[in-house]
Amino acid sequence: MALIELRNLTKSFRVYQKREGLMASFRGLWRREYREVQAVRGIDLDVQQGEFVAFLGPNGAGKTTTLKLLSGVINPTSGSALVMGHVPWKRENAYRRRFALVMGQKNQLWWDLPAQESFRLHQQIYRIAPDAFSRTLDELTAMLDVQQLLRQPVRELSLGERMKMELIAALLHSPDVLFLDEPTIGLDVVAQHRIQIFLKEYQQQRNVTILLTSHYMKDIIALCRRVVVIAYGRIQYDGSLAGIRDSFSSHKIVTLQLAETASTDGFHRFGEVLEIQPPRVKLRIDRPAVAGTLAAILAQHTIEDVAVEDPPLEEVIADLFSQAVDGSDRTASPDKVPSAIGSVR
């Protein structure tokens, strides 16, 4: 049996709709119009113990909603979920002591007190035995290199340091399942990298199960072997990161290095010309046609060098998101254009 089992999990919300204008605002006082938003529409997912799974998807895709369902913050409209044999939204203490949710944009530490005090509170709330507590705390602070910051009020810590403390607070009770919602949001590259290394090490040492959502491809490339692409409340893809390219990219990028004097005209016959920088030409060619087209080009032109590449992963995923729009009836977020994944560079 899988550690996490989702079956046809569905969640829809009612959102208040306000029409434009003052008169409409007045009318809204008496009669409100609501719109049904389907945030999650029938998700089936099995996650085995020890997996590190990434949820990838545009804003409003349903990633965070899924994590909220799994951590029991919200009830589903229909469908079922079992995590370690518990139904999350029953919010049993037995379940709540075995998982943790870290949200990059929310903090749970006491602002005016040193992190140490919040940790003590967690020790009590989660009933952590004193020796286990100090052992785990020492381990985590050493791994994240924050031993000297424990006595400093949290409000005086930098964002990166605070995130490390948030992670420690969440991990003190040694949860078996960890939900991470954008854990590196707003952090600089160095801090992001530290957190990635930490998560990777921690996951390997403890063999815990982690579900992560992130907008940073780097997080996902560094951490997760399995990627679940969610868009418009549905799972669009579930598999390896490399597999996304194989299943969804329909073309290859061919870069031709011509002889210095050769003309760069006439290449549009072979495929979509992406870029011409004499003597270099970049073409997009349909996958099945690559071999044939290359032969034709070589027969007609003097080529000094050829490079055949897959399109960048971000681009493939952006395409995948926009395909998902076409494929669904777009009620989830009709006003939102699927955003490409940010900050890859």
Add this chain to the structure above:
Amino acid sequence: MIGRAVTWWTILRIALEERLVYRGDFALGTLMRFLPIITQIFLWWAVFESIGEGQRSEGSIAGYRFENMVAYYLLTMVSRAFSSMPGLASGIARQIRDGEVKKYLIQPVDMIGFLLLTRIAHKIAYYSVALLPFALVFYLCRGFFVDGWPDSTTLLIFLATLIMAFLLGFFLEATLGLIGFWFLEVTSLLFIYMLLSFFLSGHMFPLDMLPEPWLSIVNLMPLKYLAFFPAAVFLGKVQGAELVQGLMIQAGWVVFFIIAARVAFARGVKRYSGFGG
């Protein structure tokens, strides 16, 4: 059971530490609290002077002589030090709006219990700092307690009414804050509550000055038990059967609002988790 007690103690201790970060702020705040009372004393001074035609009257209004009046205001200050809950309702409403309330759904901790403990810690921190200015003011004003100090039984009952005033204030405001699960903005509701409480708790004037039927209505409402009732007990204004009845009504309201807060929380969470979170 012991585990739970340790948990509570830790929450209390940590909340206390947090409060003491701002000790300077509320030492000053405590003294400032006595300022409005001075205006009220002058107001009643003028009232009694006008009755006595230029000379402060020795007579009484609704059973209060001038000295009684001052003692009454000082005592309502004490009741309010127990029953007022600055930032409780608005804090709960804000936590609901910001989604901070999720914390209590995810972690194995009870929100109302947690808030109660942190509020007890706030109060302990507050009294430990405020004791000095309070003692000073009471010492300076000792002349107004013309009827002498009440006997020890009355003092004990006074203490019980103060503790119930604290519980009543806490659960009443917690219930109001939890309304935030239904209405995102509760500011105007809280404003109305503040206004009502200002007049009907006895903070503004001794409630037994009210004519019927208002007096009977106010007697049955919870607000009176936040400020007027403890002060009246201290001054010996309620005694015998009336005192027992008053204590029972106060206890009844405490129980009512404990249940109301629990129900509001359970329903609110249900709505919250159904609606969106």
